[in-house]
Amino acid sequence: MSDRSRAGARRRPQRHLPLQVLLGFLVVYFLVPFWWVIVNSSKDAPGLFGGGNTLWFADQIDYLGNLSQLFTYDGGIYGRWILNSTLYALAGGIGATILSVMAGYGFAKYRFAARRFSFALVLGALMVPATALVIPTFIMFAELGLTNTIWAVILPSLLNPFGVYLMHVYARDAVPDEILDAARADGAGEIRTFLRIAFPLMRPAVVTVLLLSAVASWNNYFLPLAMLSDNRLFPVTVGLGLWQGIASANNAGSTSLWSLIIMGALVSVIPLVIAFFTLQRHWRGGLSLGGLR
Amino acid sequence: MGWLFVGPFGIVFLAFLIAPLAYALYLSLFQKRLIGGTSFVFLDNYVKAFTDPSFLSGSWFVIRFSLVAIPLQIIVALAMALILDAVTSLFTRFSRLMIFLPYAIPTVIGAVMWGFLYSKSFGPLSDIFGLFGATPPDFLSSNLIFYGLVNVVTWQWAGYYMIILYAALQGIDPTLYEAARMDGAGKWQIALRIKIPLIAPALLLILVFSLIGTLQFFNEPQILRSLAAGTIGPDFTPNMYAYQQAFSLANFNYGSAISFALGGIVFIGVYVFLFFTRKRRSFL
Numbered sequence: 220m221s222d223r224s225r226a227g228a229r230r231r232p233q234r235h236l237p238l239q240v241l242l243g244f245l246v247v248y249f250l251v252p253f254w255w256v257i258v259n260s261s262k263d264a265p266g267l268f269g270g271g272n273t274l275w276f277a278d279q280i281d282y283l284g285n286l287s288q289l290f291t292y293d294g295g296i297y298g299r300w301i302l303n304s305t306l307y308a309l310a311g312g313i314g315a316t317i318l319s320v321m322a323g324y325g326f327a328k329y330r331f332a333a334r335r336f337s338f339a340l341v342l343g344a345l346m347v348p349a350t351a352l353v354i355p356t357f358i359m360f361a362e363l364g365l366t367n368t369i370w371a372v373i374l375p376s377l378l379n380p381f382g383v384y385l386m387h388v389y390a391r392d393a394v395p396d397e398i399l400d401a402a403r404a405d406g407a408g409e410i411r412t413f414l415r416i417a418f419p420l421m422r423p424a425v426v427t428v429l430l431l432s433a434v435a436s437w438n439n440y441f442l443p444l445a446m447l448s449d450n451r452l453f454p455v456t457v458g459l460g461l462w463q464g465i466a467s468a469n470n471a472g473s474t475s476l477w478s479l480i481i482m483g484a485l486v487s488v489i490p491l492v493i494a495f496f497t498l499q500r501h502w503r504g505g506l507s508l509g510g511l512r
Numbered sequence: 513m514g515w516l517f518v519g520p521f522g523i524v525f526l527a528f529l530i531a532p533l534a535y536a537l538y539l540s541l542f543q544k545r546l547i548g549g550t551s552f553v554f555l556d557n558y559v560k561a562f563t564d565p566s567f568l569s570g571s572w573f574v575i576r577f578s579l580v581a582i583p584l585q586i587i588v589a590l591a592m593a594l595i596l597d598a599v600t601s602l603f604t605r606f607s608r609l610m611i612f613l614p615y616a617i618p619t620v621i622g623a624v625m626w627g628f629l630y631s632k633s634f635g636p637l638s639d640i641f642g643l644f645g646a647t648p649p650d651f652l653s654s655n656l657i658f659y660g661l662v663n664v665v666t667w668q669w670a671g672y673y674m675i676i677l678y679a680a681l682q683g684i685d686p687t688l689y690e691a692a693r694m695d696g697a698g699k700w701q702i703a704l705r706i707k708i709p710l711i712a713p714a715l716l717l718i719l720v721f722s723l724i725g726t727l728q729f730f731n732e733p734q735i736l737r738s739l740a741a742g743t744i745g746p747d748f749t750p751n752m753y754a755y756q757q758a759f760s761l762a763n764f765n766y767g768s769a770i771s772f773a774l775g776g777i778v779f780i781g782v783y784v785f786l787f788f789t790r791k792r793r794s795f796l
Contacts (some may be wrong), residue, residue, distance in 0.1 A: 232523045235599045242595055242603070244580070246610045249671060252625040253613070259628070273636040324520035328513025337518065338701065344529055346720075346782045348728040349776035354758045354767050355532035355539060383521060396704050409513055438618035440731045441751075445759060456620040460735055463624055467738035484624050488617050495616040501611065 221486035260482040263340035264475050285482040311376030312433025323386020344380040353445050371446035376436045382428040455487045540769035566747035578726045581662045589673035594672035597681040615672040626664045652740035673718045680693035680714035727778045750774045
């Protein structure tokens with residue numbers, strides 16, 4: 220990074236106006252859906268369907284009214300969905316990260332029987348479509364009585380082969396064998412060496428894997444859609460999908476549901492957008508880690 | 513000692529990857545009939561799948577969709593990454609963030625949002641096209657749903673791919689550009705002859721990930737289905753068809769066979785792709 224900026228400083232300052240204008244159009248394209256949702260979540264049903272400008276505010280701006288409707292509709296089910304999503308993202312994300320960090324470190328720093336074969340299996344697993352696993356996992360869970368419980372969503376999210384791969388790459392390069400050997404020579408056990416010496420060195424990649432796994436759980440749709448039938452256990456993705464299906468099925472009778480869905484879409488993206496802006500350094504770090512190797 | 517660290521992941525790996533795959537394979541070899549119960553039919557379900565017009569048309573759709581959507585996303589992402597790499601200003605830093613923003617949005621919510629924009633009742637398309645006196649395109653109609661979906665996935669993923677490519681571009685040693693300039697290379701030549709070849713591993717990584725993702729296409733068409741009544745059937749993509757068979761019709765054997773066949777297509781597709789590009793493959 221610093222090399223690049225120095226090289227940039229040496230060059231003549233260049234404006235590249237046409238490129239910046241092109242970029243401006245692209246930014247508008249990427250922001251239009253957000254803008255639409257921000258504007259239209261301020262409208263009530265007449266404002267929404269009244270044929271006014273769809274990309275600008277109506278006369279009535281009623282964010283608070285829509286918000287309170289959103290969180291009180293059907294006994295406050297939407298609030299539950301957000302909490303469920305949070306629970307699934309945290310439990311799945313933290314669990315998957317712990318397993319990935321340990322496994323990545325193990326693969327990078329130990330020599331053991333079947334290591335190469337096991338690691339090849341993990342890499343092969345990157346190519347297995349996650350959705351191919353959902354149907355058999357559902358039947359296995361049904362036999363164990365686990366379907367329609369939170370475990371049906373959390374347990375499968377613990378599997379993150381990509382996290383293992385990232386941690387393997389990072390541990391291999393960022394944790395020198397000499398330091399580990401020195402710690403062992405000082406009498407530290409393997410677990411203590413891992414926790415006290417290796418883990419702090421791996422921390423930047425740990426944060427990245429945590430973010431990627433938590434976001435993957437938060438975004439998950441197919442798995443909870445298949446596993447859950449009780450709508451009080453739904454994450455917000457499945458919940459909004461359900462509302463959208465209901466609202467489209469009887470278009471005339473459910474105009475008020477549409478304003479809830481729009482407000483619901485806005486509220487559901489806020490936590491991730493905040494996480495995204497505050498933690499962008501970690502996102503980019505991990506993505507380049509995956510891309511460069 | 514290594515197994516101490518790898519073991520916990522290994523258990524999850526066996527329980528939620530190997531076991532379901534083996535179980536899906538097992539299930540796919542049986543059939544449940546009203547009379548006679550469940551019986552072993554070996555590969556009959558696969559024979560049925562590969563002659564089933566629903567599965568074949570769905571597979572054909574995701575293959576066609578991959579051929580259009582993946583190159584489009586990668587070209588857009590590459591162009592944006594090259595611009596952002598070449599021009600540094602406050603505005604480009606802002607743009608980088610805004611273009612990446614859709615990645616933070618769950619695909620389901622992205623599809624819901626584009627569903628709003630495509631909607632005839634409250635979408636802006638009729639306003640915009642009305643200004644020019646033109647009829648607005650209906651991206652939820654059977655003619656245009658393909659492009660409607662291409663647009664949704666491009667919006668969703670191009671920024672993510674852009675960031676990966678941008679990070680790879682930033683990792684290039686800038687003295688290479690100085691050397692190329694000394695030799696008389698222009699900006700375009702530097703981009704085409706130096707930058708793009710050097711980020712080939714990142715481009716391949718993106719290609720593989722987008723191929724795996726697109727062949728499993730499910731979330732976006734499933735969400736837009738309720739808006740595009742009649743346009744998107746329950747067998748629109750192989751994954752939707754497998755879902756319908758398993759969860760709407762409780763036909764788990766055939767559903768497993770379809771998802772296993774789809775998994776096989778993805779695995780073989782990716783494997784063949786990696787085989788033909790193995791010289792450049794340095795990311796795995």
